[in-house]
Amino acid sequence: MSWLTELRTSALLGTGRHPAPTPPVDLGVCPPDAVSPEALLLDQAALADVATRAARVAGGSDHLMVRPAGADDCPAAPPEAARLLELLLNQPPVGKELRDHLVQEWLRTAAAAGRRVPHRLLPALLALAGSRPSLAGHLHPAIGARGLWLQELRRDTSLDGTGPEDPVATAERPGSAEDFETLRRLDPARAREQLAAEWKSLTARERAARLGAFAENLQADDEPLLEAALDDRAKSVRETAVELLNHEPASARAARMAARLEPLLQVKRLPRKHFQISLPGVPDDAAVRDGVPADPRTGHPDRVAQFHVIIRGAPLEVWTRVAGGPPATVLGMLRSDSRIIDSLATTAGIRGDLPWIRALLDLREDAELLGHLPGEEREQHLVRLLKTGSTLPATVFQLLHGLPRPWGGELSTAVLDRILTKDGGTLAAGTASFLPLCLTPETLKHRALRHEPPDDDACRRVLGDITRYHSIRRSLTEAFR
Amino acid sequence: MGGWSEARVIESAPDESSLVAARKLARPGPWSETGSNDVLVWGKCQGSGKTPYQVSIDISAPAYRCSCPSRKFPCKHALALLLLWSRGEAAATGAETADFAQDWAAQRAARATAREQRSADRTVDVAAQEKRLAGRLELMDAGVSDFSRWLGDLMRTGLASARSQPYRWWDGVAARLVDAQLPGLADQVRSMGSAVHGRADWADHLLLCAGRWWAMTKAWEGRDRLSADELADLRVALGWPIPSAEVEGSEAMAGPWLALGAHRSSDGRIQQQRTWFRGPDGGIVVVLDFAAGGEGLAAPQLAGTLVDSTVARYPGSAPRRALFTAPLLPGGTSPGLGTGCSVAEALRQESAAVAVSPWRERHPVLLAGVRIHPDGPGWLIDAVGDALPLIEAPMDSLLALTGGHPVDLFGELEDGHVRPLSLVIGGTVVVP
Structure with a gap:
């Protein structure tokens, strides 16, 4: 047993139960005579302290190999642009969704100008992109070689080297409902064949869930399978098939229903x-x-x-x-x-x-039906709906969110007008996360943005967001000029 | 005194939330009657109340005054005004100093004069001073011998039983040391209370620290045999500071002083900032700033800047603590930090420093061409492959800045780990 180990044992147990070790003679130590066991132990602890600190050796680095990042070809963004990005990342002056859009816009503008994110801002940007998937697709090429390198490094350390897999190949293996949904989305015919083949081995719940996944991209070729599902043992499967066949006015079932209706x-x-x-x-x-x-x-x-x-x-x-x-x-x-x-x-x-x-x-007016109209027509109907002054159904927010951007002047004006009315708070709160993104710069001349802000908090906030969002966009364009 | 950079304003914020609040106010809207001169920046900010808040800032001290009820210093109004001023968006020079700012500056000047007067007036009562000193020494002697008895008990009952003691047991020991005017030792003992539960290597840590404490008590008892510098080091470790008045009179060393790196910490009550500087002769000193309660820390010197000033050094072994004895004038920036050394050489330097002053736990190191590796706590690796672990390292930032390429790095070597404080990237010194 080495001296240090013995020393540790004595100290842990205490000199009351275990004697202090003999001081290491080969270090040239000669202890004073007639000291208490505790003092002898403490003397040696002091020696061990100094010896440890004075005799440190560096660790080896054989297990610490990393390929350094490649050189960045394009120059970093100009200082003013960097300051804007830093502001957006660390102290966003607008809400989260707007911030994400502005960061995207920054990345796009930088890429178009042949500039890249300054290295020091990469950690904050990548951290944000990690929690906001909408950003992840916009990182390249603005993050440059250094950004790519950091992403690889993160992947290596977090996923133990398992790379991304081909989504179709993954989804084709029999397995979870999500896998099946993915397959149906990517390759509807193959999904249909797979379901037909597996039909007998699946539980009623699984059959209903997988059939339900057809709703997203229903096709005429699905009809035989749906028709067969009408004879299924399970009520839930039959109901799902009925729901889906309701979508198909050309199906045999629709013809039978027509014969009953007429x-x-x-x-x-x-x-x-x-x-x-x-x-x-x-x-x-x-x-x-x-x-x-x-x-x-x-x-x-x-x-x-x-x-x-x-x-x-x-x-x-x-x-x-x-x-x-x-x-x-x-x-x-x-x-x-x-x-x-x-x-x-x-x-x-x-x-x-x-x-x-x-x-x-x-x-x-039926907000549900509006959703099926093409963008421009939908916009006109929404303008009418906003102008009626009747209480707005909650679906309106979703419809507004789904409209192609930027909105036309008429709709923009109608929305801003409505926000200024007495019950405008609801509309402001419901559209706060995207309204600034939908307005063209011309709309900024609207009286809502030029006069005293209204009392309602939500209105004030969304109007402030509109002004800030557009002013940042302007600065952004100028910063890269 | 030149203008401040925005980075410097940000550094002076007491916390993140103040800065967030200040950014919202850092637009011309709510501000009126702003202005500045060489020393003062002032302005009025319209808050929620009827009368606007009056904000005055002495940028040389720095000191802050605002009529708002906030107990943060600087408050969001002062920060916002400084932000506007640093960007040149408000408070341009030339305006006549506002009355409230003038009054405040006058009051401060008057107080400072009165203070100087008092200290000058104070007749040096040698007898009383000696009596006080004798009293303190007696107290410390008693405290040290009490502490060495406690160390003896600790060793007799064993470290394993000490680990089962609650925090208040350690706090009790620390409180007795504070009463005996040994606050430096008290801090170490208090932090041991959490280290024995938090560290995997707690037994070794406690054993070696107990040895160091024991050596300190022995050194104190034999202090007559210590050299002046050795005694000074021991005093610092025990927590008996050397009054800055005694240092100010000593020889002043001329600059320029290159700021190598700085570290800020806060224990909740007291904020501390230590900044490492290298002088023209290559000697390294450390400047400590403290701020308690509402005060703000002195504005930091960013790594890589040159400061034209003179410093006086405290007694003790190198690297010595120092204080500036003249106004700090900006002397430009340096493209690098100098010639660094290898990991092996840094450890040799630490070893030599421990031999001179076994109480010192922190050593400045400038390492040449080290690569950063993110494994575990983070590592730095020099050209020959020697590696040292990092502590308190902002790993993402280090990796982003270096890209895994070798850089010169300045940091503090502490307990076999390096705390990185600054890097040299492409001819610029940056703080990770």
Whole structure:
């Protein structure tokens, strides 16, 4: 046992239980006589302290090999631009989503100007990109060779060298629901074949979930599988298939539904042209298979509910054919029956049937349907909706968010006008995260941004954000000029 | 006194939140009647109240005054004004000094004069001074012998049982040392209370520290045999500071002084800043600044800047503590920090320093051509492959700045680890 080990043992146990070791003679130490065991131990501890500190040796570096970063070809961003980026990273003067956009804009402008992020700002930028996936795709080429090197280094140390895999190859292996969803997104036909092959080995829940994944990119080729799913043992699978087939007005099921719907519709011409609608009778087995609820064993059957299932399953042309006119005519003939119009709106919505949607929107504002219109048309409807002054449904924020940017002048003005009204706070709060991104610089002349800010906090904040966002963008362009 | 850079303003902020608040105010909107001269920057800031806050800043001290109720110094208003001023967006020179700023400067001057007067007036009562000294020595003697008895008990019962003691046990020992006017020793003992629970190598750490403390008590008892410098080192370690008045009178060394690197720390009550400088003769000194409560630390000297001033050095072994005895004039920046050494040489220097002053735990090192490696705590590796672990290293920043290429690095060698304080990148000294 070495002297130091012995010393440690004595100290841990205490001299009361363990004697102090003999001082190391080969260090030329000769201890004084007649000292207490504690003093002898402490003397040696003092010696060990000095000896340890005076005899340190460097560690080897064989396990510490890193390939240095390659040289950066383009020059760093000019100082003013660097200052802006630093501000955005460390003390963003605007909200998080706006900040991300401004950082993206910075990276784009820098890349276009052939400049790169100064090395000292890379850690903060990469840390931000790590938590904000929307930024990650914009890092190159502005982060330069040094940034790439740092990213590789991070990957190496955090993932133990497992590289990224081909997403299709990963998703094709039988496995989790997410894998299947990925495959369906990337290769719908292969996903369909895989599901058909695995059908028998999957649980009811899995079958329903995987079928549900078809909703995102439903195709005519999916019909045979969906048709077969109508005969599935599990109710949840049958319901999913019904939901999906509702999207397909050209399917065999839709034709069967049309055959059920048409006899129920009769046109009467007096006093003026209108529908006389009969409710369906007892559904037969084929109807139940197509999703029409069977009659309950006891109590009254809900014929109205059965009728609405038929409406949603049948093609909308049944209505125009029977009425002998376009959707507007059909709607005019149904004016008094709002529940049927609701069902037609749902059907038009899930099919994205533009003529019907337009006709329905002429009848009433419906934020849900607006979402199916092409950008410009949607914008016009939103302007109308904003100008009505009626309470805005929460879906409006999503619709505004989804519009192509920048917005036209009319919509921009309508939104700013609305923010200045008494209930503008809701709109301001709902759009705060993206409104500044949607406005063109011309809109900044609006009175909302030139006069005293309103009292409402949310309004003040969003108006301030608009001004700040655009002023930073301006500075950014100038900084790289 | 020239203008401040924005970096320097940022450094003077007491905390991050003040700076965030200040940035929001650093726009011309709320400000009026701003101005500056060589010494003062002033302005009025419209806050939530009716009367605007009056802000005055003495940039030479630096000292801050604001009529707002904030207890931070400098407050967000002062910081915002300095930001505007540093960017040249407000408080241009030329305006007549505002009354409130003038009054404040006059009050400060009057107080300073009064203070000087008092110290000059104080007749040196030699007898009373000696009595005080004798009293202090008696107290310290008693404290030291009490402490060495405690060390003996620690060794008899063993370190394992000391580890089972609660924090207040260590605090109690530290408090007794403070009462005995041995605050330096007290700090070491107090921090041991958490080290025995926090460190994996706690047993070795405690054993070696106990040995060092023991050696300090022995050295104190035999202080008559120590040289003046050895005694000075021991005094610092025990916590008996040498009054700066005694140092100011000693020989002043002319500059320029190159700032090598600085480290700031705070224990909650007291902020400390230590800055390493190298003089024209190659000798290294360290300047300590303290600030307690509402005071702000002296503005830092950024690594790589040259300072024209004279310093007086405290007694003790090299590198010695020093203080500036003349106004600090900017003398430009240096493209590098000088010629560094290898890791082996740095360890040799540490070894030599320990031999001269076994109490000292921190040594300045300038290493040449070292590469940074992120493994574990972080490492630096020199040209021949010798490696030293890092402490308190901002690893992301070090890697981003160096790219894994060799650089000159200045830092503090402490307990076998290097705390990096500055680097030389492409002919510029940067702080990671």
